[in-house]
Amino acid sequence: MGAGMKRTLFDKLWDSHVVERLPDGTCVLYIDRHLVHEVTSPQAFEGLRLAGRAVRRPEATIAVVDHNIPTSDRRAGISEPESRLQVETLEKNVAEFGVPYFPVLDARQGIVHIVGPEQGISLPGMTIVCGDSHTSTHGALGALAFGIGTSEVEHVLATQTLLQRPAKNMLVEVSGRLPLGVTAKDLVLAIIGRIGTAGGTGHVIEYAGEAVRALDMAGRMTVCNMSIEAGARAGLIAPDETTFAYVKGRPYAPAGDAFDQAVAYWRTLPADEGAAYDKRVHLHAAEIAPMVTWGTNPEAVVPITGAVPDPEAEADETARGQMRRMLDYMGLNAGQRMTEVPIDVVFIGSCTNGRIEDIRAAAAIARGRRVAAGVRALVVAGSGLVKQQAEAEGLDRVLTEAGFEWREPGCSMCLGMNPDKLAPGQRCASTSNRNFEGRQGPGGRTHLVSPAMAAAAAVRGRLADVREFV
Amino acid sequence: MDAFTTLTAIAAPLPLANVDTDKIIPARFLKTIKRTGLGVHLFDTLRYRADGTENPDFVLNSEPYRRAQILIAFENFGCGSSREHAPWALLDFGIRAVIAPDFADIFYNNCFKNGILPVRLPRAVCEQLMADARMGNNARVTIDLARQVVLRPNGEEIAFEVDPFRKHMLLEGLDEIGQTLQHAARIDGFERERQAAQPWLPSLHA
């Protein structure tokens, strides 16, 4: 990147972290923050041990447990032996290598992508990685944050760098304001529906425009979180006053003069006027309705007012076959109205929608209503601190009085790795991010929705248009 | 990591797009603390029926594809979760190369770290290779990484692109961390400069 060239937010984040550019264009990229969890790290620590290597910067690394842990009372420990072994392995590794760690009974424990921003561990201008694809969440702060594999986890632990080639720039601009009842989740589902699950492959997506500026940090994180579902490794939103106000006062954020210095730097990060993007997409916020997925990948999405599409109307043979398979797996018929689809389970939580704002949105719908007969509805805060905050606001009572379960923080039913799972054939309205076959348990059927939509579905006993509730 | 030079092997047809890493290896098998042993769970939901027996319709359950070392698939292979368990499961089964029109970024990266070569070829070529792969014992495809060509069973050569750095690492079976540590002095220098320019950058030590 030559001097004087107009640069995007991504270009600036990238350039400021290049340690060395190798002759073929591969860069040694410096990593400011490394978040570690129990599932994708054991083999990395083992690799270090075998090679006799140390963790280069434990003070830039933080470990949590989230994927495996049960969301019931955890004081008695984890009963499932393999999950317990993974958690114990992490505890042994962080002790051996001196890595800061929030254990399961610490109030700061939670889903890694909730904890990072909440603690001020993730900050604007940083490079942030984690052995988890939804690391894109942290991009909402204006940081370059992306998921890596376990070999790369080991690489970062040993060197505090990664070997990377720059991504391409993509701009998704959303003009206007989201209508009432339409949330950040609906926005990102609409974006994925538009560009497809591979639409962002090889790119970093920057979200901009009036509708994005108007989102609070929770909403921005929801949008960036699902960048990976659009094929992009990272999502970005330029830092602004909303960002600075969010960061200020967080436990690990700079304070006093240091905070002012940091803000002065962060203000230089937004894209230069006229910076070039490799790809641009534009959406009108006013045209977006509450969204719901009908298939087994996140681009298979329609407005809640819509119907299950007909595979026979699809021209491409592979796509047609795939749609048929999706309808078969999901147990849906072409032409069926989405609001006629009955559900068995509701899951509100995950790194996409497990923040306090999400729980408030769900509680607002649940207040004074009842979960429909035969429906199991779970609410799982994204961290211990989110849970405490919700309890301080009385939201747990609102939810439990309405018949929702109020559980301990963790990934829970977002993926079938801990005791919270769908049974084969069960249908779930879920605020998580992936509706892949078997994602929430073998044979389970997932409909991705916003927290308010999930609460509305719990009350109706079928997928429902939240706008009828507000 | 094993080097990858030339491979001549049975290619298995998997004519699906958007094969996600949950499909390659479902989350419930990620509780291991090892890299090996995941091959039996590769494509678990496609490969086994609910009662645990093999699904005879799934390609890797039939001869000669039980011995396949190359997989032919369609668009966006390896999308979804970043789990490196996906390439570990492929490798443990015996797969050393995947050919598809395109791959999800993280999966593509993860392959190179494990001695698996992901080859991007246009959709039309993948369709030809898919047809080749259906030829059972004759579905023998050669991949020559040094020359960057795929040889179809009929002898036709198809050129493919691969990043020179990754190619070099794979051909030599090199340890990437060892390579990066050759730049340790530069990393030290970078850290010092950054700390001086941005003294507000906080440490996570309590």
Ligand code: SF4
């Ligand atoms: S909540 Fe779901 S998507 Fe997020 S980190 Fe946990 S398992 Fe992954």
